[in-house]
Amino acid sequence: MADVTFSNVQKHFGAFRAVQDLNLDIREGEFVSLLGPSGCGKTTTLRMLAGLEFPTSGEIRIGDRVVNDVAPGKRDIAMVFQSYALYPHMTVGENIAYPLKKRGVEKAERARMLKDTADMLQLTPLLRRKPRELSGGQQQRVALGRALVRDPKVFLLDEPLSNLDAKLRGHMRAELIELHRRLGRTMVYVTHDQLEAMTMSDRIAVMEGGKLQQFAPPQEVYREPSNRFVAGFIGTPGMTIIDGALSGSPGAWRFDAPGISVEARHLGPDAAEGAASMGVRPEALTIGTGDTPATLRLVEQTGHENIVVVSIGDIRMTGRTTPDKVWSPGEEVMISIDPDMPHFFADGPNGKRLNAKPSPRGNEPSHSLSNLSEVSP
Amino acid sequence: MIRKIAFNLFAWALVLAVAFPLFWMLVTSVKPQFELFRRPPTILPETWTFEHYIGLLKETNFLNYFWNSIILSTTTTLIVVAIATIGAYSLVRFKYRGRETxxxxxxxxxxxxxVVLILPLYLMLVQLGLSNTITSLVIAYTTFALPYALWLLRSFMAGIPEDLESAALVDGxxxxxxxxxxxxxxxxxxxxxxxxxxxxxxWNEYLFALVLVNSDEARPLTTGVMNMLVSSFNIEWSLLMAASVMMSVPLIIVFAFLQSYLTRGFGAGGVKG
Known part of the structure; x- marks a missing residue:
């Protein structure tokens, strides 16, 4: 059963279309991330679900109930804000108990629920402090506690980790995953950080320009991005996208770009001759062997691997190698692209993916040396 | 070092220049009449007396004026703060056409x-049948305190993160x-x-009180004291100074209680980022 449903939801601010034709079914107990660059409409979508913004048209349901006109406090949701939004004049305990107080929970019951939540989040020693006396991580916990305390149907989280330092963020990410598993509640999580979305979600809704681009599990978003935007947005280091053109006919397509000419395999029925682009993930690129000459531009050593940027003419491509390979920038190297792995997209920034579904082979990292690409003269 | 001393000297000179009239007011109010015009003047009174204060309280309308001023200022303050708070909230939080205008x-x-407003206001209040009442002064003071109060509160309101209110709404x-x-x-x-x-x-307003109110029942302190103690022929200096001291007391009390609030609570760390 769908727990949260958006049907044809639109949100306009004057002439600006913040969210367009949004259709989204979120299942009960699911962890869904709304992912996209700033201004893509993800926060507006969350605020509409919270009742802090009203859709211009369309319908939003929580459970069986249409909530378009329901006040935020009556939707059985809880929200964690990016700024935490702790009430500065109340103590930690008063902050966490505030939603209970507003719902008329009895005093003794309130104290018990507060204690449970504080114990769970290890906030008990801090209950009498004011928010400004806490560290960023502790404030984050209090915000989480205020959401958890009354066990709502849906949790909304608006970039809750973006104000924490990298180490704490990793830690809180793990805690949130654990919390979701323990509570089994529906969570809707807004983020611009694809790593957060990939690691935490059951499904990711990738948004851009107010439109939903793809709604699928993380692995599918990674392996079968629905269009060029999603392909470029997901993955670190990012996919190299090369503009060029398709030629040939079904079963015998080729992709050509200045300095590169490869056989285009596994294209679906939408493929057509003309302008197109090819996306190559770092793991599809083999550096050091192959028959395409390239110039090494940059080596970033992360410790467990090297991120290597090579160029063919004006085209720059990113790949990874094991850390034992030692190269210096400017060096000439041979490279190859695994012909089973590239993605092909129709022309335009949101060009549709042209590969056949499902992919004949997953985009597992591969260092196969067979079927090497060819280079046009 | 020299700069620091020079700066301190300057600061103290400034404090002295501001404080001396206040000191002189206090001292004059407790000097007996005969000591007032002595040359050279005495810095501290040779004889201390509170006869002016007693005389003021017992034999004049002072308490009546004082009471009028208290009612007038308190009512005006309550009305202005209430309207300005709600107005500022509207100007900051609700989006509607012409908000900035x-x-x-x-x-x-x-x-x-x-001065430009005083006559139209007077005529309007006369037509409303409110002339010579404290209410007329409350209305007059509200009209010119409100705009400034609204702007002051608007900037304070704008400093309160909207997320706090959103959080409260979500919390029920x-x-x-x-x-x-x-x-x-x-x-x-x-x-x-x-x-x-x-x-x-x-509390300090004089001009509107002079024009709008002409009866002792409704007169506030400012015009009341002037009317009572300053005439074309004579100024009752001792009484005037005693009245001035008593006029300053409420303000000093209010400030003493509230000044710590003025700086407290700014930028409290409830919201990060």
Missing amino acids: LAFLVLFTYLLPS ATRLGAFRDVILPQLLPGIISTALFTFILS
Whole structure:
């Protein structure tokens, strides 16, 4: 059963279309991330679900109930804000108990629920402090506690980790995953950080320009991005996208770009001759062997691997190698692209993916040396 | 080092220049009449006396004026703070056409010299049958304290993160509940600043009181004291100084209580980023 449903939801601010034709079914107990660059409409979508913004048209349901006109406090949701939004004049305990107080929970019951939540989040020693006396991580916990305390149907989280330092963020990410598993509640999580979305979600809704681009599990978003935007947005280091053109006919397509000419395999029925682009993930690129000459531009050593940027003419491509390979920038190297792995997209920034579904082979990292690409003269 | 000393000297000179008249007022009010015009003047009184204070309280209308001023200033302050708080909330939180223009127009009314407004206001109040009442002064003071109060509170209100209110709404508060539980406590320093400003303004106002009120029943302290002690032929210096001291006392008390609130609570760390 769908727990949260958006049907044809639109949100306009004057002439600006913040969210367009949004259709989204979120299942009960699911962890869904709304992912996209700033201004893509993800926060507006969350605020509409919270009742802090009203859709211009369309319908939003929580459970069986249409909530378009329901006040935020009556939707059985809880929200964690990016700024935490702790009430500065109340103590930690008063902050966490505030939603209970507003719902008329009895005093003794309130104290018990507060204690449970504080114990769970290890906030008990801090209950009498004011928010400004806490560290960023502790404030984050209090915000989480205020959401958890009354066990709502849906949790909304608006970039809750973006104000924490990298180490704490990793830690809180793990805690949130654990919390979701323990509570089994529906969570809707807004983020611009694809790593957060990939690691935490059951499904990711990738948004851009107010439109939903793809709604699928993380692995599918990674392996079968629905269009060029999603392909470029997901993955670190990012996919190299090369503009060029398709030629040939079904079963015998080729992709050509200045300095590169490869056989285009596994294209679906939408493929057509003309302008197109090819996306190559770092793991599809083999550096050091192959028959395409390239110039090494940059080596970033992360410790467990090297991120290597090579160029063919004006085209720059990113790949990874094991850390034992030692190269210096400017060096000439041979490279190859695994012909089973590239993605092909129709022309335009949101060009549709042209590969056949499902992919004949997953985009597992591969260092196969067979079927090497060819280079046009 | 020399710069520091020079700066300190300058600062103290300034303090002295401001404080001396106050000191002189206090000293004069406790000197007996015969000591007032002695040359050279005595810095501290040779004989201390409180006869002027007693005389003022027992034999004049002083207490009546004082009471009028208290009622007048308190009522004006309450009305101005209430309207300005709600107005500022509207100007900051609700989005509607002409919001900025409205805010600017409000400020524009504050830029008009009060002398220009005094006659139209007087005529309007006469037509309303309110001339010679404390109410007329409350209305008059509200008209010129409100625009400034609105702007003051608007900037305080703008400093309160909208997320706080959103959080309260999600937590189950109504809009009014969120306003009371979350906005008002955050706005307290702003409200106190505004209240102080309005109170002082109504307490010290002279011109409107002179024009609008002409009966002893409704006269506030400013015009009352002038009327009573300053005539074309004589100025009752001792009584005047005693009255001035007593006029200053309420303001000093109010300031002493509220000044710590003025700086407290700014930038409290409830919101990060």
